[in-house]
Amino acid sequence: MTVVRNVHQDGRLVDVQISGGVVTALTEPGSLGGEWIDGHGGYLLPGFVDAHVHMQQWAATRRRIPLQTAKSAAEAVSLVAGSGEDWVFGANFVDGLWPDPPHKDLLERALPGRKVAMFSSDLHTLWLSPAALQDLGVDHPTGVLVEAECMAVTARIPAGDPDAWVLEAADAAAARGVTKIVDYELADTVVDWQRRLGLRMPAVRVACVIAKHLLDVTIERGYRTGSAVPEGDGVLSVGPYKLFVDGSLNTRTAYCHDPYDGDGHGVVVVPPGELVPLMRRAWSHGIVPAVHAIGDHANKIALDAFETVGCRGRIEHAQLVADEDLGRFAELGVIASVQPAHAPDDRDVADRHWAGRTGRAFPYQSLLAAGATLEIGSDAPVSPLDPWDGIASAVTRTDDDRPAWHPEQRIPLAVALAAACGGRSAVKVGDVADLLVAERDPYGGELRDMPVVLTMLGGRITHG
Numbered sequence: 001m002t003v004v005r006n007v008h009q010d011g012r013l014v015d016v017q018i019s020g021g022v023v024t025a026l027t028e029p030g031s032l033g034g035e036w037i038d039g040h041g042g043y044l045l046p047g048f049v050d051a052h053v054h055m056q057q058w059a060a061t062r063r064r065i066p067l068q069t070a071k072s073a074a075e076a077v078s079l080v081a082g083s084g085e086d087w088v089f090g091a092n093f094v095d096g097l098w099p100d101p102p103h104k105d106l107l108e109r110a111l112p113g114r115k116v117a118m119f120s121s122d123l124h125t126l127w128l129s130p131a132a133l134q135d136l137g138v139d140h141p142t143g144v145l146v147e148a149e150c151m152a153v154t155a156r157i158p159a160g161d162p163d164a165w166v167l168e169a170a171d172a173a174a175a176r177g178v179t180k181i182v183d184y185e186l187a188d189t190v191v192d193w194q195r196r197l198g199l200r201m202p203a204v205r206v207a208c209v210i211a212k213h214l215l216d217v218t219i220e221r222g223y224r225t226g227s228a229v230p231e232g233d234g235v236l237s238v239g240p241y242k243l244f245v246d247g248s249l250n251t252r253t254a255y256c257h258d259p260y261d262g263d264g265h266g267v268v269v270v271p272p273g274e275l276v277p278l279m280r281r282a283w284s285h286g287i288v289p290a291v292h293a294i295g296d297h298a299n300k301i302a303l304d305a306f307e308t309v310g311c312r313g314r315i316e317h318a319q320l321v322a323d324e325d326l327g328r329f330a331e332l333g334v335i336a337s338v339q340p341a342h343a344p345d346d347r348d349v350a351d352r353h354w355a356g357r358t359g360r361a362f363p364y365q366s367l368l369a370a371g372a373t374l375e376i377g378s379d380a381p382v383s384p385l386d387p388w389d390g391i392a393s394a395v396t397r398t399d400d401d402r403p404a405w406h407p408e409q410r411i412p413l414a415v416a417l418a419a420a421c422g423g424r425s426a427v428k429v430g431d432v433a434d435l436l437v438a439e440r441d442p443y444g445g446e447l448r449d450m451p452v453v454l455t456m457l458g459g460r461i462t463h464g
Helices: 055-061 073-080 104-110 130-136 147-154 162-174 189-197 212-221 272-284 296-309 328-332 342-353 364-369 387-396 413-420
Strands: 002-009 012-019 022-027 035-046 048-053 087-093 115-120 125-128 144-146 178-183 205-210 236-244 289-293 313-317 334-338 374-376 435-438 452-457 460-463
Touching: 002 435, 012 035, 035 452, 048 374, 048 413, 055 087, 055 162, 073 087, 073 104, 073 115, 104 125, 104 130, 115 130, 125 130, 125 147, 144 147, 162 178, 162 189, 162 460, 178 236, 178 452, 189 205, 189 236, 205 212, 212 236, 212 272, 236 272, 236 313, 272 289, 272 296, 289 296, 296 313, 296 328, 296 334, 328 334, 334 364, 342 387, 364 374, 374 387, 374 413, 387 413
Parallel strands: 002 035, 048 178, 087 115, 178 205, 205 236, 236 289, 289 313, 313 334, 334 374
Antiparallel strands: 002 012, 012 022, 035 435, 115 125, 125 144, 435 452, 452 460
16 A cells, blocks of 8 residues: 655645555545655646547657758758657648758758668658668659558658667656556557567556558457557557548648639548548447548548548547537547647648638637647647647647747647546545646746646656
8 A cells, every 4th residue: 555645636736645556545634644755835727638640750759860950941941950860850841931941852962872861750751862862762753642551651661679669758758647558650569569568558548549551460360459468567558549630730631621822622542432431340349440631621531521421539639620519529428639739839830731721720619619638648749749839729729939829729738638638626535546746836826837746656656
């Protein structure tokens, strides 16, 4: 039995008793015996659940050259030009506002003969040098790969020591209060995480998302969404089944009713004729669909598919939603899995490419008012794996000195906290002891730099 002493919840100071990985008592301070941990008067919350992470890519991005400040392709190249590594990696460029297009020749002039890979912030564009293309066996006229081609080649790029890096990234997530992630890597996440367990226990629980090409394998294994993964040491579970309807805003491949600057409506990755049978097959075997939809037309396609199949599930991102589709999330039992840090990050790109429609972009309050259930994630490495950043963006709609962008779409802090904690709004007796203690009252001021005193996973200390 363990006791966490001197923590605040619901305006009072309490001690928390934990036994067998479960919260067994919340009592007046000093009334419980046993081994104890000092909560230092911090604020008790359920552990954060990051509902959308690309864990291996996030782990690698933490070691890549950051490019998000680059205002042009030329500036992005200048940021990596001094690297002496065998492979040069840049991450998080945002080319949606660049005056010059990325091209392999720019990389060749700056780093002749070098293998260079530059990843866009949305992970939907990969910019490669001629040497990198040759090493990967890819023949491409510009070296700028998008959507399916981008993702297929990304999976083949060297990644150092990925398992050790991933476990370190999980430690860093625990230091921010995270107790569970939903891992959306386009790989066999079950096998990957079982292998990592051979190294050591991770600091977070993991829901292992099923990639599109692994549906038959998953069915053969007998896995169902939400069930424990065999040989998963109690921390691995089966996640949802990931399908893409469209691309992304920055790459201008998000599928929209209105065109981009009069030139194309975006890209449909999995059309309805393929989407519906895949969703139906998954659902018939107890596997919940999670459908990537960013543009308003893509969200309509996804909602139509959920209605046709008659299943529940999730829409990942829901960044632009038509007014007539807002209420359908609640009507169909479809969770809106959103990443609020994207709203301030993408405001300038949205103002340009979704001009006249941004009142219904990242429409969190509108979805909430229509009865939808929101779950918050980071989409790391698109945004940092830090729930405090996402929560702050959800309640302020800004991350710099500018006024809130569409402040009418802000949501209350209590809602944002629950959406970031897997739906839990407070720690209760009988809960699994996945919890965090924040140093300050979340309702008292700045959220993004919130120090975390303690994180526990089933009563096991993972940070603090």
